Amino acid sequence: MEHCDPAELRRRYEGIGLDEAEAATDPVAQFRVWFDEAAGSGLPEPNAMVLTTATPDGVPRGRTVLLKAYDSAGFVFYTNLTSRKGREIAANPRACLVFPWHPIRRQVIVTGEVEELPREESAAYFRSRPYGSQIGAWASRQSAVIGSRAELDARFAELSRRWPEGTEVPLPDFWGGLRVRPYEMEFWQGRGDRLHDRLRYRRTDGDWVLERLSP
Ligand SMILES: Cc1cc2nc3c(=O)[nH]c(=O)nc-3n(C[C@H](O)[C@H](O)[C@H](O)COP(=O)(O)O)c2cc1C
Structure with missing residues (x-):
């Protein structure tokens, strides 16, 4: 069988370019343009993002979660608040999000402080879930170790007897939404000869500063 040598996976990044003149003054407005384009390009799960957290002493960990809402306040996802990520965020409320939109030669990186959504907002979203x-x-x-798949299935069956379909399932107190409030956002656009465009927005007392980074 032929193996794929990752060193041979060379692509020519010849995107359409991103320059300061056309970039929005607000990074969330710029995100909206790119998110709509990513969704419109047919890219599967454009709202999948890699969330990185770290323990207070700096041990990092990443995993994929789904963006469920965003606006000028920040980027929202839902999770188990007692999971590893939930505990890391409680102890060190900062996170990084990466949107890996490789097929359209783009990447967005969001860095920010994390806050929990008000319980009523999490409850409203929870009710909208299947x-x-x-x-x-x-x-x-x-994130906890379990003995077997059967244990998980049995727990699911037991809970479905407790709250049969059609009855209201309450919001678990250990589950909810988290919002990453950005203080930095970078937009990366792949270009030819590895001379990619990188525009970074940095928050300074209420205003956003836009800077170009070397690729
Ligand atoms: C495409 C994709 C989407 C996911 N979306 C979520 C999500 O929105 N929330 C979540 O808690 N886990 C989601 N997961 C699972 C996480 O990647 C992860 O396994 C889980 O949250 C436990 O992470 P932790 O142990 O680091 O806390 C998703 C996984 C994939 C591959």
Whole structure:
């Protein structure tokens, strides 16, 4: 069988360019333009983003989560608050998000402070989820070691008897939304000869400073 040598995977990045004159003054407005283009390009799960957290002493960890909402306040995802990421964020409320839109030669990196959504907002989102996902959230002690798949399935079955389909499943107290409030956002556009465009927005007392970074 032929193996793929990653060193041979050379692509010519000849994107359409991103310059200071056309970039929005607000990074969330710029994100909106790119997010809509990513979604419109047919890219699967354009809202999948790699969330990196770190322990207070600096041990990092990344994993994929789904962006569920965004606006000028920040970028929202939902998770188990007692999971590894939840505990890391509670102890060190900063995070980085990477949107890896490789097929369209783009990447967006968001760095910011993390805050929990008000419980009513998390409850409203939880109610909008399919029944199975609601029971699944209750059934999983996310990030904990479990003995077997059967244990998880049995827990799911038990909880579906407790809250049969059609009844209201309450929001678990260990589950909710987290918002990353950006203080830095970088937009990367692949260009030819590895001379990519990198525009970084940096928040300074209420205003955004736009700077170009060397590729
Ligand atoms: C495409 C994709 C989307 C995911 N979306 C979420 C999500 O929105 N929330 C979540 O808690 N986990 C999501 N996961 C699972 C996480 O990657 C991860 O396994 C889980 O949250 C436990 O992470 P932790 O142990 O680091 O806390 C997703 C995984 C993939 C591959």
